[in-house]
Amino acid sequence: MTAFSALARRLRRNLVVIAGLLTLAFLILPNVVVTVFSFNKPNGRFNYDWQRFSTDAWTDPCGVADLCGSLSLSLRIALWSTIGATVLGTLIAFALARYRFRARSSVGSLIFLPMAMPEVVMAASLATLFLNMGISFGFWTILIAHITFCLSFVVTAVKARVMSMDPRLEQAAQDLYATPLQTFLKVTLPIAAPGIVAGALLSFALSFDDFIITNFNAGSTVTFPMYVWGAAQRGTPVQINVIGTAMFAVAVLCVLAGQLLGRRRKRS
Amino acid sequence: MTATATPGTSGTDVRLAGISKTYGDFTAVHPLDLSVPAGSFFALLGASGCGKTTTLRMIAGLEEPTTGTVELAGRDVTALPPYKRSVNTVFQNYALFPHLDIYENVAFGLRRRGIKSVKKQVGEMLDLVQLGDLARRRPHQLSGGQQQRVAVARALINHPDVLLLDEPLGALDLKLRREMQLELKRIQTEVGITFIHVTHDQEEAMTMADTVAVMNAGRVEQLGTPTDLYETPRSTFVANFLGTSNLITADVLDTTGDDILLRAGDTKLTLPATRCTATARTGEKLLVGIRPEKISLTHADDAGTVADGRNRVTGRIAQSSFIGVSTQYLVDSPAGSGLSVYEQNVERDSRLVPGAEVVLHWNPAHTFGLDAAQNIEAGTDVLEAVPDAREAGT
Numbered sequence: 001m002t003a004f005s006a007l008a009r010r011l012r013r014n015l016v017v018i019a020g021l022l023t024l025a026f027l028i029l030p031n032v033v034v035t036v037f038s039f040n041k042p043n044g045r046f047n048y049d050w051q052r053f054s055t056d057a058w059t060d061p062c063g064v065a066d067l068c069g070s071l072s073l074s075l076r077i078a079l080w081s082t083i084g085a086t087v088l089g090t091l092i093a094f095a096l097a098r099y100r101f102r103a104r105s106s107v108g109s110l111i112f113l114p115m116a117m118p119e120v121v122m123a124a125s126l127a128t129l130f131l132n133m134g135i136s137f138g139f140w141t142i143l144i145a146h147i148t149f150c151l152s153f154v155v156t157a158v159k160a161r162v163m164s165m166d167p168r169l170e171q172a173a174q175d176l177y178a179t180p181l182q183t184f185l186k187v188t189l190p191i192a193a194p195g196i197v198a199g200a201l202l203s204f205a206l207s208f209d210d211f212i213i214t215n216f217n218a219g220s221t222v223t224f225p226m227y228v229w230g231a232a233q234r235g236t237p238v239q240i241n242v243i244g245t246a247m248f249a250v251a252v253l254c255v256l257a258g259q260l261l262g263r264r265r266k267r268s
Numbered sequence: 269m270t271a272t273a274t275p276g277t278s279g280t281d282v283r284l285a286g287i288s289k290t291y292g293d294f295t296a297v298h299p300l301d302l303s304v305p306a307g308s309f310f311a312l313l314g315a316s317g318c319g320k321t322t323t324l325r326m327i328a329g330l331e332e333p334t335t336g337t338v339e340l341a342g343r344d345v346t347a348l349p350p351y352k353r354s355v356n357t358v359f360q361n362y363a364l365f366p367h368l369d370i371y372e373n374v375a376f377g378l379r380r381r382g383i384k385s386v387k388k389q390v391g392e393m394l395d396l397v398q399l400g401d402l403a404r405r406r407p408h409q410l411s412g413g414q415q416q417r418v419a420v421a422r423a424l425i426n427h428p429d430v431l432l433l434d435e436p437l438g439a440l441d442l443k444l445r446r447e448m449q450l451e452l453k454r455i456q457t458e459v460g461i462t463f464i465h466v467t468h469d470q471e472e473a474m475t476m477a478d479t480v481a482v483m484n485a486g487r488v489e490q491l492g493t494p495t496d497l498y499e500t501p502r503s504t505f506v507a508n509f510l511g512t513s514n515l516i517t518a519d520v521l522d523t524t525g526d527d528i529l530l531r532a533g534d535t536k537l538t539l540p541a542t543r544c545t546a547t548a549r550t551g552e553k554l555l556v557g558i559r560p561e562k563i564s565l566t567h568a569d570d571a572g573t574v575a576d577g578r579n580r581v582t583g584r585i586a587q588s589s590f591i592g593v594s595t596q597y598l599v600d601s602p603a604g605s606g607l608s609v610y611e612q613n614v615e616r617d618s619r620l621v622p623g624a625e626v627v628l629h630w631n632p633a634h635t636f637g638l639d640a641a642q643n644i645e646a647g648t649d650v651l652e653a654v655p656d657a658r659e660a661g662t
Contacts (some may be wrong), residue, residue: 017576167365171330175357176377176422186376190367 031248040242045235057238061246064237067227071243074224077139078208081146081173086200088147089154096155097162115152122149123216129215137219145217146207153206154199161195208247281306282327282430282462287336291323291545296322298486299335304430304464304479309456311465311477315509316564319486320466321360325431327464329353341429351380357432361439363413364407370394370418371403377426393425397453413444420452426461433465437472449475450600458602470510474498482506484647490588498559500636502545507557507638508647514563516556516604528637530556533602537579537635544637553640560608562634567617568625580629585622595620599628 010016037047039052070205096108114122126145127137135141169191173183181208188198211225218226228240282304289297304310312320325331327338329350337346345353364373374393375386394400397417407415413447413647416436423431435453437445438493453476457465467473473480474494482505490497490506501507504515518530518537527538528548537556541548544548549553558579574580583601590613597609597620609628611620620626 119390166361166363168359168361171350171366172357172365173376174328174361175328175355176426177351177380178376179351179380186380187365187367191365194369201552 028234093158314483546639
């Protein structure tokens with residue numbers, strides 16, 4: 001009885017930690033499954049039952065037709081839409097945060113529309129637009145569509161940062177002999193950088209795994225998420241798990257590196 | 269209190285000519301002429317919204333004057349942007365660059381001017397403000413007082429013609445503020461650069477500055493040494509804003525001699541003609557001012573012991589409050605109610621309690637005369653203004 005109550009007390013005391021760990025497990029479990037099954041050697045075409053350990057897929061990640069082609073296309077689109085959305089979004093964020101102009105508030109709310117709109121609606125309307133304009137579907141239509149929905153995320157992240165920036169910092173820079181260009185490069189940009197980086201990372205992730213909008217505007221072009229979808233109808237090659245695990249590992253490494261850098265900077 | 273401005277050698281004249289600033293219908297600064305002697309510690313004193321910060325920002329180039337010109341070292345810089353003026357500012361709340369460490373903050377100005385080897389100068393400057401060992405810290409890791417010193421170092425390292433300080437001590441607690449007042453004064457004496465200091469704190473202005481300009485509603489009310497301003501205020505605003513004054517409305521009886529004779533209630537007062545800034549005409553009114561600490565308090569029973577030739581007013585103590593070094597009394601009299609008297613707590617007369625009949629007396633030489641046609645209350649309520657409220661229009 002006492003042992004039980006002691007245990008209960010301990011549980012109660014660590015309830016937050018336990019709840020946190022369980023949530024974390026809930027989040028990570030799918031990734032663990034993906035990783036484990038990347039070492040599977042399935043009997044049929046479907047990689048859903050564990051058979052035996054093998055590193056075949058890891059040694060030959062491009063072994064399946066078209067997989068690496070679609071992957072590299074997805075990476076290229078993600079890269080370019082990140083660059084495009086980050087540059088445009090940062091400019092818009094500065095304009096919205098710094099200047100008063102006609103229709104400023106309506107621009108501010110319209111920017112959020114792609115974020116709030118159901119993806120399928122945006123996908124269909126973009127497709128209609130491209131069709132009516134006679135633009136053939138492919139790399140460029142995907143890129144334009146991705147920049148469109150990434151923009152609002154960049155604007156949100158950067159605008160928050162710019163709004164909270166003390167305007168006197170820029171005045172101080174000017175007072176200390178910095179020309180407007182130097183002020184922007186040496187003070188404004190570095191201070192806004194965390195917001196810009198956050199927006200860019202978000203853009204990359206969103207663009208890389210987007211399926212619905214891409215599917216509507218890709219034509220015969222196949223991105224990685226589309227490839228996975230298509231493959232799942234006919235069978236799931238283990239290589240998909242390999243790519244998934246690798247992406248996850250890269251993301252985790254990026255986060256860890258960022259944390260380490262931040263900690264070292266704080267300590268010095 | 270420092271008496272006179274001590275012109276240094278390396279400072280430069282700042283001359284404002286007819287400078288003004290309006291925002292729409294609101295006039296932040298009325299056309300203003302101001303000359304700051306080289307190497308002096310100059311204070312712009314006033315309540316929030318009086319235009320002192322706007323004036324400072326126009327000198328820095330952060331605000332464009334609506335009319336008038338700004339001259340630095342005899343050169344018209346009105347059209348120059350801030351980064352082309354040899355002035356540096358210590359901002360309210362310091363505005364240190366959060367993404368740079370202390371060393372790089374201090375080196376910022378030198379680097380912008382293309383100076384490559386900054387190590388020696390930055391080291392010297394950090395030593396001057398006693399922060400050498402914190403060079404690699406970030407601003408947010410420093411205390412308020414340390415951040416303040418970094419802001420001073422960051423500005424001074426450029427050897428500007430003029431250093432502008434915008435409420436630099438406003439964010440510090442009282443004890444630290446006192447320390448930093450002395451520290452800033454020391455630094456100013458050491459580097460000999462002209463300092464223009466904006467503050468709403470009259471004590472701060474008087475302790476630090478050689479010359480103080482008291483501003484009110486976009487105008488300079490009076491300019492002079494702290495002693496001048498305190499002993500001979502020229503307007504009710506200055507009289508009330510700098511310390512406390514008793515202002516009594518009196519009728520002018522005679523203006524023929526060296527002293528002006530006046531009557532307030534049932535008492536006659538004398539005022540040296542030289543200490544009256546208004547034109548006194550017999551039969552008209554005048555405001556007679558006297559500082560509370562200049563007044564002596566004697567119990568009515570001992571009225572005979574009061575020396576001849578002193579101004580005397582009889583009254584009754586309405587209130588007294590003991591504040592350690594002194595006791596503050598409020599006295600009602602026919603000449604005026606609620607007269608303030610500060611008595612040192614030396615050989616206190618135990619009969620001086622509320623309700624006691626007393627004689628207030630003082631040396632006529634401490635009396636000052638003001639034009640009666642102004643608001644007697646001007647400058648009394650502004651003390652309650654929020655200390656770090658940002659000024660209108662800035």
